[in-house]
Amino acid sequence: MSDNPATSSTPDRTDWTPWLVYAAGCLLSWLLYVLAGTEFQRGLWQLLEVVYQATLQLWPAMALGAIVLPWVRWLQGRGLGTATAVALHVACALLFGALWQALDFTTSLLLFGADHAFAVFAQTLLWRAIWGAVVYTAIATGFTALIEARRARRAALAAAQAESALAQAELAAITGKLNPHFLFNTLNTLIALTRKDPHAAEAALMRFAGMLRYVLDTKRSAADRVALADEVDFVRDYLALESLRLGARLQVDWQLDPATLQDEIPPLSLQPLVENSVLHGVAPQLRGGCIRIVSERNGMNQGLDLTVADDGPGCDPARLADPGEPAGGQAPRTGIGLNALKRRFALDYDGRARLRVHTAPGAGFRVDLWIPQ
Structure with a gap:
């Protein structure tokens, strides 16, 4: 002693x-x-x-x-x-x-x-x-x-107290990774667009400036919350930028329950999943694809159910945690976005939030989120 x-x-x-x-x-x-x-x-x-x-x-x-x-x-x-x-x-x-x-x-x-x-x-x-x-x-x-x-x-x-401080520090680090990850990929899209259509790129840069303001405003704290409606507006701007590059190949099916639009979620929770679907489910296919974005009120626990799904090639679920070789002819969907979201929800909601992935080769890719309210 x-x-x-x-x-x-x-x-x-x-x-x-x-x-x-x-x-x-x-x-x-x-x-x-x-x-x-x-x-x-x-x-x-x-x-x-x-x-x-x-x-x-x-x-x-x-x-x-x-x-x-x-x-x-x-x-x-x-x-x-x-x-x-x-x-x-x-x-x-x-x-x-x-x-x-x-x-x-x-x-x-x-x-x-x-x-x-x-x-x-x-x-x-x-x-x-x-x-x-x-x-x-x-x-x-x-x-x-x-x-x-x-x-x-x-x-x-x-x-x-030490565990809480460590979790907050890790949560802040994860949020810090999500923001540059989004910025890097979006800037790559704009660079590609300037080579294809300079005038459209100029308009896209103005839209991107508004998106950047959203990212910077929500970087004040790792524990920030935003209304789902604000995140949806941000995702709409992001998809508008991507549609300049992909054109009619990018289709979006919005199924939003108006009663959920004021629910609070961590910022940049929806956008990485939509970006994942654009990069892996729509862009690689010549015919393009459709992304479905759904928000619903959970009838049992009154939480927020979010779904982001695409009709792309999907991947082998066993390879989701392996960023190495391709699975079923397609690159496994890992990286900062999906992995960071999993860890963020585990820390931010003490393990109560849920993120589940449903996919198979040739069967598309779907991510279901449940966020307590």
Whole structure:
């Protein structure tokens, strides 16, 4: 049990909880002593006598017990071995009994004289030694358990805070990857367009400027949320740019439930999936293809269901996590977009959001999202 005193013992010293617990234990012991020795039928004077005896007998142990708390803290802060700690506790238990006997003897000497004090000392020497060890053990064990429990709670809290900070840092890193990924691919599209149609490229650059503003505005925090309607507008602009390059080969089927348009989602959640369908499902095919974008209210849990699907060549599901060789004649659909979204949802929603992929060679590619609201 080795802890840095600077980090573990300081909060205990400024906290009154251990002292309040000890005071409550002392009061309970005193009350039990009084109740055990009281015969209520004998009247008030007998009750007062028992109260007097309880106070006289217990006050030395209670006073000495208050020293045990800082002693236990000191031992725990030293990081001693088990054998050394046990030996020190045994010595302190004997010392506790001796000091209890000394305080009891002094009290009797002052109140009743030397003869009475020596007589009581002779009668209670062994009993005081045994009870001193028992009481010390009980007090030391209680304080140790209390300190360890509070230390464990602080450690658990610190671990949870560190894990949360790590998750936020990773989430920010993922968001930082998604934004340049989108920008890089869109700029490639614009470069290709300038060679094919400079006038269309100029109009596309103006549209791209608005898209860039959306990306920069949503990069303030990894935990930002945007309305689905804003993300849809962003995706429409992106698809408009791609249609300048692909023309009639790019078809889009929008199936949006108006009741879901104000639902909140992380920014750039929909666009990477649409981009994935454009690059892998539509662009490689001479005949082009159709992308279907669906938003619905989940009837069971009131979450947001999103679907992005295309009728492209699809791929082997076993190759989704392998960015290497092609699967079924097509490149597997991995990369920053899909993988980052999976990790983002796992972090951002504590594992509650879901991302599922449905695909097979020749059967298209569909991604279903469920985002809690």
